[in-house]
Each structure stands twice: as C-alpha cells, then as structure tokens.
Amino acid sequence: MxxxxxxxxxxxxxxxxxCAGVVRAIDAVERALKLYGPPVYVRHEIVHNKYVVEALKAKGAVFVEELAEVPETTAPVIFSAHGVAKSVPAEAAARNLLTIDATCPLVTKVHREAEIHWRRGREIVLVGHHGHPEVVGTMGQLPEGAVRLVETLEDVAAFTPRDPERLAFITQTTLSVDDTVGIVDALKQRFPAIVGPHKEDICxxxxxxxxxxxxxxxxxxxxxxxxxxxxxxxxxxxxxxxxxxxxxxxxxxxxxxxxxxxxxxxxxxxxxxxxxxxxxxxxxxxxxxxxxxxxxxxxxxTADESVFFPLPREVRDAPETLAARLEDAAARPVLAAKV
Structure with a gap:
C-alpha cells in the first residue's frame, strides 16, 4: 500500500x-563584472548570504576581508551593502584603486546623521550589535570615542555621557524593532534631552x-x-x-x-x-x-514594498560608453586608476 x-x-x-538595498548591492557586482570584466574585488560579503556569494564567485567576483588582500590592480573594488569606515576608502584612494560603494542608502543615511550630530557637538549613542560590519562602519565615520555603542538595557544603565544635555542616538538598521524601542525608551528616560533621528533608522x-x-x-x-x-x-x-x-x-x-x-x-x-x-x-x-x-x-x-535604489554611478554607464572610457584610460596609463 x-x-x-x-x-x-x-x-x-x-x-x-x-530588500532594495540588497538588490542594489548584488546588481552592482553583476553590473561591474559585465562592464569591467572579471575579476571584480568585493570587500566583505556583498550581503550576508552564502548562496549569493558563491554565485557571484562563480561569475568572477573575488571576496576579501581587507583591502590589503587586493593586489595592485585596475580592477574595481566594491564595498559591501553594510558600509565601511572612512579609513577604508581613504586607504583605497592612497593606493589609487577604483572603488564602487554599494553601501545601502539607508545605512548611508545613518552615517550622515552621525556626522551632523558630531558637528553640532553631540556625543552619539549607537544602538547596535558589537562587531557587526554595519556597526563597525558607522562607528568608523567619526573619530574614536565620538560614538558609544550600547547593546542592552544594562549598557544604557551603565552609560555615563560626557554631557547629558548634548546627546544623540542612532541605530543599526537591522535590529529587532521591539528590543530597540525598549532601549531607546530607556535612553530617553535617563537622558530627556537626547536627540533622535527625524525618521527611525531601522530600515x-x-x-x-x-x-x-x-x-x-x-x-x-x-x-x-x-x-x-x-x-x-x-x-x-x-x-x-x-x-x-x-x-x-x-x-x-x-x-x-x-x-x-x-x-x-x-x-x-x-x-x-x-x-x-x-x-x-x-x-x-x-x-x-x-x-x-x-x-x-x-x-x-502585511505590507507592500516598492522601494527602489539606483545603482552606484560607476556601474550605470552603457557598455559602449564604458568601453570608450577604458580605451582612453589605456591610452593614458597615468589615468587608468581613475576610470
């Protein structure tokens, strides 16, 4: 039977x-491979998914954790959707590497918020997970000590600001909504003057x-x-x-x-x-x-999504336009790294 x-x-x-940020990041790698040809170097996993990473490797993407692993090359180097500290593009520029920033625009929004708060003299509290690439990149937008990381309610209770009247908070974009509400409420209770984002940072x-x-x-x-x-x-x-x-x-x-x-x-x-x-x-x-x-x-x-982010400028060109640029660069080697 x-x-x-x-x-x-x-x-x-x-x-x-x-999501739209992931689509943009993956498309940026695939477009770079099509326009520039392999290899294309990617600093850190473009997004956190082994299947996606392996598929891009098969097409010619080379994944590295640090720029030191990238040889001297005119091939593009792509920064992952999670964002990077300012020291990373600075290092790339010093080596004259061609870079493509695939940072999710919503992560970039958090970076800009942090810079604005810092310029206004505020100490910044970042709600996030220690060691996550997005957190490392966000903290790396500003000088060491400008951003303080809190992960738990206990961290909030133990936090002693330089000036409780000059505080701001930002958050990692991928946190638990409920957990973050609790932590933000605790921050507001302890520090009533703390300033938050105009629109919440969780994406x-x-x-x-x-x-x-x-x-x-x-x-x-x-x-x-x-x-x-x-x-x-x-x-x-x-x-x-x-x-x-x-x-x-x-x-x-x-x-x-x-x-x-x-x-x-x-x-x-x-x-x-x-x-x-x-x-x-x-x-x-x-x-x-x-x-x-x-x-x-x-x-x-439970929701309809129609969010779209345009590709990074370096991979928007039509193939024939890029070919002309590459030919021009080949004719003038001194400019090759600035294609």
Whole structure:
C-alpha cells in the first residue's frame, strides 16, 4: 500500500527576501563584472548570504576581508551593502584603486546623521550589535570615542555621557524593532534631552519582515526563517517568531539544513526569509516539504514594498560608453586608476 502524505498548511510571509538595498548591492557586482570584466574585488560579503556569494564567485567576483588582500590592480573594488569606515576608502584612494560603494542608502543615511550630530557637538549613542560590519562602519565615520555603542538595557544603565544635555542616538538598521524601542525608551528616560533621528533608522525591510513574522508565528506550530547565521535581520526574525509563541523557530540557510526530527509531525508551518535570502532558497525549502507533505500554501501579506535604489554611478554607464572610457584610460596609463 502506498502511504498517503499528510497535509501541511504553509503560511508564507510577505514581504520576505531581498530588500532594495540588497538588490542594489548584488546588481552592482553583476553590473561591474559585465562592464569591467572579471575579476571584480568585493570587500566583505556583498550581503550576508552564502548562496549569493558563491554565485557571484562563480561569475568572477573575488571576496576579501581587507583591502590589503587586493593586489595592485585596475580592477574595481566594491564595498559591501553594510558600509565601511572612512579609513577604508581613504586607504583605497592612497593606493589609487577604483572603488564602487554599494553601501545601502539607508545605512548611508545613518552615517550622515552621525556626522551632523558630531558637528553640532553631540556625543552619539549607537544602538547596535558589537562587531557587526554595519556597526563597525558607522562607528568608523567619526573619530574614536565620538560614538558609544550600547547593546542592552544594562549598557544604557551603565552609560555615563560626557554631557547629558548634548546627546544623540542612532541605530543599526537591522535590529529587532521591539528590543530597540525598549532601549531607546530607556535612553530617553535617563537622558530627556537626547536627540533622535527625524525618521527611525531601522530600515523599512527589517520592520516589514518582522511584522509579517508577528502575524504568522502565533498561527503555526513551527516556523522556518530562510537566512544566514551571520545575517542580523534574519536572526532577529527567528527571535521574533519565538517571542510570538511559535514552539519551533529555526533559521536555515538551505533545505539541507532542516532537522526533520523537529518538523516531521506538524500540521502548520510558517516560512519567512531575511532581507539577504534569495527567493530560490525559499522555493527550495518548500520543495523539500512538498516531498513529505501535501502543501496547502497561503500567503500572509502585511505590507507592500516598492522601494527602489539606483545603482552606484560607476556601474550605470552603457557598455559602449564604458568601453570608450577604458580605451582612453589605456591610452593614458597615468589615468587608468581613475576610470
């Protein structure tokens, strides 16, 4: 007798997956490869997703962690979507490297806020996670000591500013919305004069994906978040699902990462994806469940997204325009690094 597969109700979160900043960063690498030809160097993972990075490597992208790993070259060097400290483009300029900045515009917004506060004489509190590339890049916009990092309510309680009347706060763009509200409220309680951003720093994509997970998690027995373990926004989605009462909430990069001992006897499943996870991996996960269940898929949408960011200027040119520029550079080697 052929066993009948059980039915599994799948609630598919929308929005999910790539945000506008991630699309822009990946497109910048692919466009650079097309216009300049391989290799194209990328400092740090362009976005935090192994599948994306490996696909770009196959096309000729070379990923490095520091500029010191980049040889003397006229090939472009791309900065990742997370942003970099000011010392990085300064080092690149000193080496006459051609650089393309793929920093997400919403991260750049935070950088500019920090500079404005600093110029106005304010000490800056950054709410974020220690060591995350975005945090390293944001703190690196200003002289050492100008930005103080807080991660927890305990950090807020222990923080002693130089002047409590001259304070400002900014935040990492990929934080838990609920956690950040608590920390910001604590800062405002301790320091009533503290100045915040005109528009919150947590990006629209992070907020929207967390709201979708909040809507789905209480309705399902288990939840899968498709994303990388070093992706801040993906990690936050798993935490949100857990806090909303979902009994099993797991972050997986690929279908092969699913522990079927946890998902083998469920009747309902929620699926979401972090902002750097491609849709093909969501489909891969659904296909894996379809091998074991008859799926009844329902999309749960909590927001519409239509945000678009233009590509960096260096990769907007038509191929024929770029070819002319490269020919001109070849004829005048002294200008080659300034194409």
């Amino acid at each position: 052929i066993a009948t597969k059980p039915t599994l109700t799948v609630l598919l979160c929308t929005p999910r997956g790539f 629209y994509a992070t907020t929207n994906r967390q709201q979708a997970v909040k809507a789905v998690a209480p309705r399902v027995e288990a939840m899968i978040i498709v994303g990388a373990p070093n992706s801040s926004n993906s990690l936050r989605l798993r935490e949100v699902a857990e806090r909303q009462g979902c009994a099993v909430s797991r972050l997986v990069q690929r279908a092969a990462d699913i522990d079927w001992s946890e998902f083998g006897a469920i009747a309902s499943l929620g699926v979401a994806a972090g902002a750097s996870a491609p849709e093909v991996l969501v489909e891969e996960v659904l296909d894996a469940f379809a091998e074991r269940y008859v799926l009844a898929v329902e999309t749960v949408s």
